[in-house]
Amino acid sequence: MGIWIRIKSWFRERVRPRFGTQYVAEDAPKHLKARTLYVVTEDGEPWSAAMLCPCGCGETLHMNLMPDERPVWRLSADADGSSSLHPSVNRMKGCQAHFWFRTGRVYWCGDQKVPLWKDLRLLLGLEK
Ligand SMILES: [Zn+2]
Numbered sequence: 001m002g003i004w005i006r007i008k009s010w011f012r013e014r015v016r017p018r019f020g021t022q023y024v025a026e027d028a029p030k031h032l033k034a035r036t037l038y039v040v041t042e043d044g045e046p047w048s049a050a051m052l053c054p055c056g057c058g059e060t061l062h063m064n065l066m067p068d069e070r071p072v073w074r075l076s077a078d079a080d081g082s083s084s085l086h087p088s089v090n091r092m093k094g095c096q097a098h099f100w101f102r103t104g105r106v107y108w109c110g111d112q113k114v115p116l117w118k119d120l121r122l123l124l125g126l127e128k
Pocket residue numbers: 053054055056057058059095096097
C-alpha cells in the first residue's frame with residue numbers, strides 16, 4: 001500500500017461520522033436527525049430501522065427488520081450502545097448509495113468512490 005493511501009485511510013477513519021441509536025415506539029419521527037439510526041419498536045420488538053441517507057441526498061432510508069418480509073436486515077446492538085446492520089444497504093434508485101453500517105459507522109462499499117468531503121460535511125453537521 002502506498003503511503004498516501006495509508007494516510008488517506010487513517011484520516012478517513014478519524015473523520016468517519018458516528019451514528020447514535022434511538023429507539024422509538026410505533027413510528028420514526030417525520031424529521032429525522034442526521035447521524036441517528038432510528039429503531040422502531042412495537043411491543044418492545046424492533047421491526048424497522050430508519051436513517052437519513054449518509055450520502056447527504058436527504059432521502060430517508062427504511063430497513064425492514066421483520067424476518068418474514070423481504071428484504072430484511074439483521075440489527076445488532078453493540079456493547080458500546082451503537083448498532084450494526086446486516087447485510088449492506090444498497091439503494092437501487094436515487095443516489096445509489098451502497099454502504100455497510102457497522103458499530104454506528106458508515107463504510108462505503110468498494111464500488112463507491114464517495115469523496116471524503118461527504119463524510120466531512122456529515123461530521124460537521126452541514127447535511128440536512
Ligand atoms: Zn443518498
